[in-house]
Amino acid sequence: MGALIVFFLATFATAQSNDQSQSTAQGPSADLIKSIRAVLYSIYSRDGAELRKWIIADPESDAVLPKKPLSPLELSELKHEVEELEPHRVMPFLVDGELINVSAGSQYPVGAKTIYVTSFHGALWAIPVIFTKSGWKVDIRFWIAAAKKNSEKEKPSDPEMIARQFLLYMMAKRPDKLSGLTASKIEPEKYTAANNLPPGDLDQLIELCFEMPLLRARSGESYRMPSGEIVRAGNEKDTVIVVGLYGVIELAFQLKYIGGKWKIVPQHYFEMLRALGAI
Incomplete structure (x- = not known):
């Protein structure tokens, strides 16, 4: 890290x-x-x-x-x-x-x-x-997604919802909710350990999670993940890159279709946002 x-x-x-x-x-x-x-x-x-x-x-x-x-x-x-x-x-x-x-x-x-x-x-x-x-x-496109957000609700099984939930539970310091969302086994406490913010600040970050417009990356687009890996959006049916605008920061989420469900590739988003001065 x-x-x-x-x-x-x-x-x-x-x-x-x-x-x-x-x-x-x-x-x-x-x-x-x-x-x-x-x-x-x-x-x-x-x-x-x-x-x-x-x-x-x-x-x-x-x-x-x-x-x-x-x-x-x-x-x-x-x-x-x-x-x-x-x-x-x-x-x-x-x-x-x-x-x-x-x-x-x-x-x-x-x-x-x-x-x-x-x-x-x-x-x-x-x-x-x-x-x-x-x-x-x-x-x-983020403005379009925000405009459509109220009329087109995300389904619980959508990759966008899984991405939103992962970030939300990380911000809310709920490691018990993270493991069921990930594409690989994790020690969930490691993903919330850096979150030492007081309740008032956390409330604002959680609100941003709810408001964050999310969309699928265009084919060929590349993003740097918090791990340092560069991921590229393609046409694979079992892998998608979802991108959100969290305040003024673009966040990319990689999700894989495993066992009939979308699962997120876990990343340390809190640490990345803090490094960028967004937290």
């Missing part, structure tokens, strides 16, 4: 220290911020066609559009608010789960991804972005 925590601490430090060098008006971040602003404006202005120009293509993108249109005055105020936005980066740039260092003005590799955060229209937005052949695109 020690080497992994050093990796996550280093990546988080890199994200913070490089922000200033990445934010010049002539650097790639100018286009990135433009994409973020365009996406947020097109959502609240209910312009689905414009939204699709700035995002990773998703057939369900209209799910994030509000039902009530804004008045001309509200749209004018919205435009001014968008122009004043200054999103800040909270994660390093990664490609296939590996850290990359990019200096201002240099070319980002296709597939580079990170997460920005901004306060907009009374809400805190975690904004995943990906560099594509046509430039920076916002990845709104």
Whole structure:
């Protein structure tokens, strides 16, 4: 675990220290911020066609559009608010789960991804972005999952539910609940031993578990697990990668279909989140 925590601490430090060098008006971040602003404006202005120009293509993108249109005055105020936005980066740039260092003005590799955060229209937005052949695109699939969460309930047998339960019981310090969820035999107390947070803090973390949007990783996507292993989503019927947005942190969960049930490959998520400064 020690080497992994050093990796996550280093990546988080890199994200913070490089922000200033990445934010010049002539650097790639100018286009990135433009994409973020365009996406947020097109959502609240209910312009689905414009939204699709700035995002990773998703057939369900209209799910994030509000039902009530804004008045001309509200749209004018919205435009001014968008122009004043200054999103800040909270994660390093990664490609296939590996850290990359990019200096201002240099070319980002296709597939580079990170997460920005901004306060907009009374809400805190975690904004995943990906560099594509046509430039920076916002990845709104977590927002779509969140919008659909209330109308499409997870089933107890779904891999998404198993992933959520594993993280929930880890945060709630319930090792007795972990063993029945895992793909291999574990000593469950080891997965909650680092959790020394007081009840008030735990309540907030548990609430985040309930709110966390979860979805299946796209085929070919790679993620670094808390163990340090890089996993890649494929088309296997007995293995899936589920990805959640826990606050502003992407968490990947690997699940295997064993004995007619989905089981999670156990990982030390609490330690990883603490290393990233999320706990």
